[in-house]
Structure formats: C-alpha cells, structure tokens
Amino acid sequence: MAPPIRKSVNQNHDTWYISGYNPETHTVIYEHIMGTRTIQPNDKIKIKNRTGEFTFGRVVRLHKTGSTWVDCLHPKGWWASFPISEIKGPVPKRRKKKQ
Secondary structure, three states, X not given: OOOOOOOOOOOOOOHHHHOOOOOOXXXXXXXXXXXXXXXXXXXXXXXXXXXOEEEEEEEEEEOOOOOEEEEEEOOOOOEEEEEHHHEEEEOOXXXXXXX
16 A cells, blocks of 8 residues: 655745755845845846846855855746856846837
C-alpha cells in the first residue's frame, strides 16, 4: 500500500523565500540604492553578461566572509544569485505610446 500523500501545512509557497536565511549569520535587505535610484522588490533589473531581465528579490550579506549578493527571479521561474558588482541597474519604466 502506498504511503498517504502529505498536504503542505503552510499554504504560502513563499515561506522558504521569506525565512530562507538565518538572521544570526546573514543580513537580508529588501532594497538597494544605485546612485540616485532605489531598487525595490519586484523591480526589473539587468545583470552584466546575462540576457534578459531579472526581478529583484533581496540583497543578502554573509557576516563570516563579508560577501554580498542579490537574489533574483528569472522570468522563466528559476532563482539566481549574483554578486552586487554584476548589477547594471534597473530597467527604465516605459510609458505607453499615445495614438
């Protein structure tokens, strides 16, 4: 007999993302300032040497080594992390063309 299918206790599928880093070892920041622009979660950003746009998630800093990276979401649905130095900047918001 097959084991019963377990249902997820927590229905929020982003809980692993929200609580993914240990606060004792990591610092998580949900905005990043580049020059005069502030990047917030769900803003589109460009990454050096990568095609396409990524959705900004958060900035994470590891206390032990001092390394800092950005967690992003690709439009196809996979997560990626890049060093802060690889961010080109936010994608400018386009206005709709009047006809």
